[in-house]
Structure formats: C-alpha cells, structure tokens
Amino acid sequence: MATLTSPPPPVAEPTTGTSAAAPRRRPRWSRVAFHVAVGVAVAVWLLPILWMTVLALSDNLALQRNSQTLVPLGFTLDNIVGELRTSLIPRWFFNSVVVTGITTVGTVLTSALAGYAFGRLNFRFKKPLFILTLAGLMVPREAMFIPLYLMFATTDQLNSYQALSMPRIALPLGVFIMTQFFKAVPAEMEEAARLDGAGHWRTFFQVMLPLAKPAMAALAIFAFVQSWNDYLWPLVVGTNPQFYTLTVGLAQQQASFEAARSLGDLMARGVLGSLPLVVVFLLFQRHLVRGITLGSGEK
Amino acid sequence: MVSSTTSSPPTAPLDTPTPRPARASAPARHDARTAAVFLAPFLLLFVVFILFPVFQAVAMSFFDWDLLTQSATDFGLDNYVRMLGGTGLTWSLTAMASWRIVLLAVVAGLAWAARRGRVAPRTAVLTSVPLLLLVVALGITPGPGGQWNDPRFWAALQHTVEFTVVATPLLVVGGLAMALLVNRKGRGSSFYRTAFFLPYVLPVSVVTLIWIYLLNPDRGLVAWAMQAIGLDTVDFLNQPTTALPAVILTTVWWTVGFTMILFLAGLQDIEPSLYEAASLDGAGRWESFRHITVPGLKRVTVLVVVSQVIASFQIFGQVYLMTRGGPGDSSLVLIQHVYESGIRDSALGYASALSLVLLVVILVVSLVQLKLLRSEES
Structure with missing residues (x-):
C-alpha cells in the first residue's frame, strides 16, 4: 500500500527525533537549536501571507502613508466587509464553486468508469485505447488553448459554465491511476459478487467503488486544486466579469494606480480569495497531500 | 498553476498487480458492450477536448486563420516562416x-x-x-x-528556457532540502510541513498580488529590509535584469512546497532498516545520505525534474500578472506570446504554430522521462 505522505498522526512527545535520515537520538540542545532555526525559517516563509492579512485589516488612509508594517494600522474590518458587499467576489466565488464542482465530480466519475473498463473488462481494442489514453498524458493542456478557444468562440459559448469546465473533465492521468487501482483489486472480490448474481454494473457500484474511495478522494482533491487555481483557461474564455472565476477576478486591476491607493481593499480581496482553499487544505491536509503525490505520478 | 500533467510509467499504486483472471466469467461480447458504456464519457471528452485540439492546432498552423472574420486563407508555411525565419x-x-x-x-x-x-x-x-x-x-x-521576422518569439523562447533552467534546480534542491529538514516524526515537523506547503494552495493571482507589493520599492517589506541594512532600494519588477529573477523567486516561494511533498513521499519509501544497517556498520550521516538516501530518491527526482520542466515551460500566470512580459520584452514567455498573438491580435493560425513549439518540447521531455525510468527499471 502506498505510504502515507501526509504528516503522521501527532505523537505525544514531539521531540522523539527518530527521523529516517538520523536514526540516532540527538542531544537536547541540538534539538532545541533545530526547532529554533526551523521556526525562524517558517516565520520568514509565512511572512508574505501575514503581511497580506495585516494590510487587509488596516485602514486604507493609514496605508497610503506607510505600508511597511507587521501590525495592523488602525485595525478595521471595513476592507473585508466592503469587498464582500460591493465587489463581485461573491459572484466569482460562486462561479469557482460551480466550475470546480463540475470538473471535480466529472473527473472522478469518468476516470473511475474508464479505469474499471481498462482494469477489469475484456474487450477488443483495449490495448490501443489505453495507449491512446497514455499518449494523452503528454499533451500540454495549458498550452493547447487556441483550438479550444476557437471551438467555444464559434459556437458562441464564451462566458458559460460549460466552456469553463468541460475541457477540464477528461483527465488521462486520472484514468491511469484508477486503472492501476482496479487492476490491483484481488479477483476474489469480484468473484464473490458474481456468485451473488451481480452484473458489471452492480459489481462496479457495490463492490468496486467503495473499495476505491481513498484513491477517488485523492484524485478528487487533485482535480479540485487544479481547477480552483486554473488561471489561463478561465482568462481566455471568461470575457465578461460575471463569468470570471475567483482566480481570474482577483487578478484584475492588481497593479493599477487606482487599486494601489486602496491597498487595504486589495489585500482584503487577496485574503478572501485565499481563504476557501486554505480552509480546505487545513481540513483535508492528508487527502490533499496524497492527491498531489498521486497526481504527480509518484504513487 | 503548476500543471502536473506529467506522464508516468505504468507502475501499480499497490504492490500486488494481479493480472486479470483468465477465467472470464462473462462472455467477452457482453464485456464489450459494458466496456463501451463505461468508456464512453471519458473517451468522448478526451477526444473532443484533448486529442482533437492537437490535430486542429497542427491544421490551423498552416493557415492564416483570422478570428474576427472566421476565415482560413493562404494555406502554407507562412506562419512557420514568420516564427522561425528572418532576413x-x-x-x-x-x-x-x-x-x-x-x-x-x-x-x-x-x-x-x-x-x-x-x-x-x-x-x-x-x-x-x-x-x-x-x-x-x-x-x-x-x-x-x-x-528576425518575429523577434518576440525568440525573446519569449529564450526567457522560457532561462526560467526553466534556473527555476527547476532551485525547486528540486530547495524541495529536497526542505523535505530532509522536516522528515521526522512529531508535532513540530508536521507543523513545519504544513507551513512550508501553505503558499502552494494560494491562487496565482493572490501570490502575485502579495509579491508585487512586497517587491515594491516604496511600499514593500523587501525595500524596508534593504534600507534597514543600508542598501539602495531596487524596483525589481521594472528593471530588465531583475524582472525575471523576481518572478522566479516568487515561483519558488509559491511552489517549492509541492516538490517538498514529493520528496517526502520518496524519503518515506526508503526502507528504514537500510539506515539501521548502515548505522550498525558505523556509517556516518553523510555516508548514509550519500549511499542510501540519494540512490533511493532517484526515481522521485526524475519525476520531480520532469514535472517541473514541463510546468516551467508552460509558465504564464506569474509573469503575466507581475510584469506583463516587461519591461520591454525582458520577461516575455512563450504562453504569453501565444495568448497575445491568438486572443488579443486574433491571429489564431500563428498562435497555433507557436503553441506547437511547446507541444514538441513537452513531448520530447516526456519521452526522455519514459526512457530514463525504463532504463532504471531494467
């Protein structure tokens, strides 16, 4: 079974330093020094995010005089409340949820179905079709947007949810992962279902899908992150601000003079835009990490 | 967004790849019909939105394909001459x-x-x-x-290669260093891992928002820190020599947590008993690292390098949002040139020809990866 790549379950004593790289227990001062050093590194690493949050909670006028600060100047929630009230952020958030939802569910479903067929069924042209799917792994989806754009522009479907989500559903990598998974399920599981008189459909839904839950969860998270943070394609097909996704919407007028005068509002948008995925990440850390490892082909 | 559409060799996620049982319990004809239904949704979307566009792009690259008039005229190699030729x-x-x-x-x-x-x-x-x-x-x-007929293409190609050549080693070495640092048990390390990975979940537009202002010579913390130690402030994003490096720095901050996670997975696949044995043999930490960790990470390193090269060649968001390719064309990259030629200037044929350069590069990199991993397995 794939090793858990996520943080291991919290251990009672956090300083039992038995890492793989250093099997020996090190002296106490060395451990303290290590934690201090890494602690400082972490603080510096997260400084940009902290700064964004501080500015988002600061008064706009105060920021015009000085923005080089690590504590909120004239603490206020006005920026955040104001952005939620007057901007299109709620709309963009909704768009992102719809697009990401369709993409994620679609990817997991189509991958699981196709993976079952490739991994478990016998049919003609199985091998060539599978090789075709593998060849699809090599197509840079990011780069091939011109023909897709033409397709949606000529059918007058720019600024639509289908344009934003449809091209991202088929994921050869997902099919590959699910195929590998279903191939590895012991034949006995299927035999048992067969003896009960289950056909392929019932076997798939009642035996295989429940077994595949962890793999599907990881795949779902992978598809979710990819879709939520996608920038180029939504930028290309969303020309009407009503159809921006959150990622595209937040990018508008970032460096403009107007925006620079209200740095607090700008950073408030940044905070609001990051929150959904940060929350998802902190809640589903383990799955997310597994999804990424899976998605890169490591597992 | 870092796209991880890397290919990977057929290796089972589980350790027991059982071949399909030969005793087909259902007649093959029945399987065929079921298989068609199971495969249809994926294959349909795959052919329409992934395979067809590739052929369409090849076809379009031979025409002067104008978006506004919807006309394809002048069949020939004009786009390629424009892209690659010069006087x-x-x-x-x-x-x-x-x-x-x-x-x-x-x-x-x-x-x-x-x-x-x-x-x-x-x-x-x-x-x-x-x-x-x-x-x-x-x-x-x-x-x-x-x-050159299109100097911007060569500028874009050069910057894309520069970005890839500089960012990939930074991401690989940085990710490995971080993974080694946090690869231990305990609550502390688990927290560090989360912290180092956190920037990766931010949308690209938020990352660029933060860094545009962090690097701002009048308002950012970087200028503040530089002044504090007595240096002159630099307008990083508006200097031809520093614009691309600034984008690379931002990208490393944003995505190095991703490579760290991959290396962590690789580290945890190494048998702990190997270290114990080495330790009993009196091997020091450096020897253990050199003879156990490095060979054990070979496979994951190939995967990380290839996925980062592929992602780097498709760099767009950070550059477009932070510098718009400027100042001048000093940080222009390929996808931005494709985007501007196709969407802004409506020259879809030429944009297709440009995007095929990326397709070819990525195909070559993928094939090299397959070869590397296969030679390692045999």
Whole structure:
C-alpha cells in the first residue's frame, strides 16, 4: 500500500527525533537549536501571507502613508466587509464553486468508469485505447488553448459554465491511476459478487467503488486544486466579469494606480480569495497531500 | 498553476498487480458492450477536448486563420516562416556565446563521465549529438541590417528556457532540502510541513498580488529590509535584469512546497532498516545520505525534474500578472506570446504554430522521462 505522505498522526512527545535520515537520538540542545532555526525559517516563509492579512485589516488612509508594517494600522474590518458587499467576489466565488464542482465530480466519475473498463473488462481494442489514453498524458493542456478557444468562440459559448469546465473533465492521468487501482483489486472480490448474481454494473457500484474511495478522494482533491487555481483557461474564455472565476477576478486591476491607493481593499480581496482553499487544505491536509503525490505520478 | 500533467510509467499504486483472471466469467461480447458504456464519457471528452485540439492546432498552423472574420486563407508555411525565419541571417561564432559555452561544457562533462564509465557511451553520444547541433544552430543570427521576422518569439523562447533552467534546480534542491529538514516524526515537523506547503494552495493571482507589493520599492517589506541594512532600494519588477529573477523567486516561494511533498513521499519509501544497517556498520550521516538516501530518491527526482520542466515551460500566470512580459520584452514567455498573438491580435493560425513549439518540447521531455525510468527499471 502506498505510504502515507501526509504528516503522521501527532505523537505525544514531539521531540522523539527518530527521523529516517538520523536514526540516532540527538542531544537536547541540538534539538532545541533545530526547532529554533526551523521556526525562524517558517516565520520568514509565512511572512508574505501575514503581511497580506495585516494590510487587509488596516485602514486604507493609514496605508497610503506607510505600508511597511507587521501590525495592523488602525485595525478595521471595513476592507473585508466592503469587498464582500460591493465587489463581485461573491459572484466569482460562486462561479469557482460551480466550475470546480463540475470538473471535480466529472473527473472522478469518468476516470473511475474508464479505469474499471481498462482494469477489469475484456474487450477488443483495449490495448490501443489505453495507449491512446497514455499518449494523452503528454499533451500540454495549458498550452493547447487556441483550438479550444476557437471551438467555444464559434459556437458562441464564451462566458458559460460549460466552456469553463468541460475541457477540464477528461483527465488521462486520472484514468491511469484508477486503472492501476482496479487492476490491483484481488479477483476474489469480484468473484464473490458474481456468485451473488451481480452484473458489471452492480459489481462496479457495490463492490468496486467503495473499495476505491481513498484513491477517488485523492484524485478528487487533485482535480479540485487544479481547477480552483486554473488561471489561463478561465482568462481566455471568461470575457465578461460575471463569468470570471475567483482566480481570474482577483487578478484584475492588481497593479493599477487606482487599486494601489486602496491597498487595504486589495489585500482584503487577496485574503478572501485565499481563504476557501486554505480552509480546505487545513481540513483535508492528508487527502490533499496524497492527491498531489498521486497526481504527480509518484504513487 | 503548476500543471502536473506529467506522464508516468505504468507502475501499480499497490504492490500486488494481479493480472486479470483468465477465467472470464462473462462472455467477452457482453464485456464489450459494458466496456463501451463505461468508456464512453471519458473517451468522448478526451477526444473532443484533448486529442482533437492537437490535430486542429497542427491544421490551423498552416493557415492564416483570422478570428474576427472566421476565415482560413493562404494555406502554407507562412506562419512557420514568420516564427522561425528572418532576413539577412548569417552564422556567427560569438552569437549567444554564454549559452553555447555552457552547452559545450555539458558535452565535455558527458564525455568525461563516459570515459570514467559513469554514463553508457551510447547514451553519451545520443545526448551529445543533439547538443552539438544546438551549439551550431545557436550561431544563426541576423547579420547587419537583417532581422528576425518575429523577434518576440525568440525573446519569449529564450526567457522560457532561462526560467526553466534556473527555476527547476532551485525547486528540486530547495524541495529536497526542505523535505530532509522536516522528515521526522512529531508535532513540530508536521507543523513545519504544513507551513512550508501553505503558499502552494494560494491562487496565482493572490501570490502575485502579495509579491508585487512586497517587491515594491516604496511600499514593500523587501525595500524596508534593504534600507534597514543600508542598501539602495531596487524596483525589481521594472528593471530588465531583475524582472525575471523576481518572478522566479516568487515561483519558488509559491511552489517549492509541492516538490517538498514529493520528496517526502520518496524519503518515506526508503526502507528504514537500510539506515539501521548502515548505522550498525558505523556509517556516518553523510555516508548514509550519500549511499542510501540519494540512490533511493532517484526515481522521485526524475519525476520531480520532469514535472517541473514541463510546468516551467508552460509558465504564464506569474509573469503575466507581475510584469506583463516587461519591461520591454525582458520577461516575455512563450504562453504569453501565444495568448497575445491568438486572443488579443486574433491571429489564431500563428498562435497555433507557436503553441506547437511547446507541444514538441513537452513531448520530447516526456519521452526522455519514459526512457530514463525504463532504463532504471531494467
């Protein structure tokens, strides 16, 4: 079974330093020094995010005089409340949820179905079709947007949810992962279902899908992150601000003079835009990490 | 967004790849119909939105395909001439000298490694020949009075390669260092991991928002820190020499957590008993690292390098949002050129030809990866 790549379950004593790289227990001062050093590194690493949050909670006028600060100047929630009230952020958030939802569910479903067929069924042209799917792994989806754009522009479907989500559903990598998974399920599981008189459909839904839950969860998270943070394609097909996704919407007028005068509002948008995925990440850390490892082909 | 559409060799996620039972309990004809239904949704979307666009792009690249008039005219190689050609081209020994010297150094290194037996001679020759051809090809340059037909393409190609060549090692080495740092049990390390990974979940537009202002010479923390230690402030994003490095720095901050996670997975796949055995044999930490960790991470390193090269070649969001390719064209990258040629200037045929350059590069990188991993398995 794939090793858990996520943080291991919290251990009672956090300083039992038995890492793989250093099997020996090190002296106490060395451990303290290590934690201090890494602690400082972490603080510096997260400084940009902290700064964004501080500015988002600061008064706009105060920021015009000085923005080089690590504590909120004239603490206020006005920026955040104001952005939620007057901007299109709620709309963009909704768009992102719809697009990401369709993409994620679609990817997991189509991958699981196709993976079952490739991994478990016998049919003609199985091998060539599978090789075709593998060849699809090599197509840079990011780069091939011109023909897709033409397709949606000529059918007058720019600024639509289908344009934003449809091209991202088929994921050869997902099919590959699910195929590998279903191939590895012991034949006995299927035999048992067969003896009960289950056909392929019932076997798939009642035996295989429940077994595949962890793999599907990881795949779902992978598809979710990819879709939520996608920038180029939504930028290309969303020309009407009503159809921006959150990622595209937040990018508008970032460096403009107007925006620079209200740095607090700008950073408030940044905070609001990051929150959904940060929350998802902190809640589903383990799955997310597994999804990424899976998605890169490591597992 | 870092797209991880890397190919990977067929290896089972589970350790027990059981071949499909030969005793087919259902007749094959029945399977065929079921299979068709199971495969249909994926194959349909796959063919329409992934495979067809590739062929369509190839076809479009031969036409002057205008978006506004919806017309495809002038079948021919015009787009390729525009992309690759120029007037008054000559061959010069000194053009792109620094690049060519680096390439020659790589070839020399390969030859040395082959003599020492570290690299198979066949591999060395197969790698050196294309590199040497490249060294020769890089000498082509417009002579006095001559000009490339599209200087922006060459600028974009150059910056994309520069970005890839600089960012990939930083992400690989940085990710590995971080993984080694946090690869231990305990609550502390688990927290560090989360912290280092956190930037990766931010949308690209938020990352660029933060860094545009962090690097701002009047308002950012970087300028503040530089002043504090007595340096002059620099307007990083508006200087031709620092614009691309600033974008690279931002990208490393944003995505190095991703490579860290991959290396962590690789580290945890190494048998702990190997370290114990080495420790009993009196091996120090450096020897353990050199002889157990490094070989154990070979596979994951190939995957990380390839996925980062592929992602780097498709860099767009950070550059577009932070510098718009500027100042001048000093940080223009390929996808931005595709985007502007196709969407802004409506020259879809030319944009397709440009995007095929990326397709070819990524195909080559993927095939090299397959070859590397296969040679490792055998």
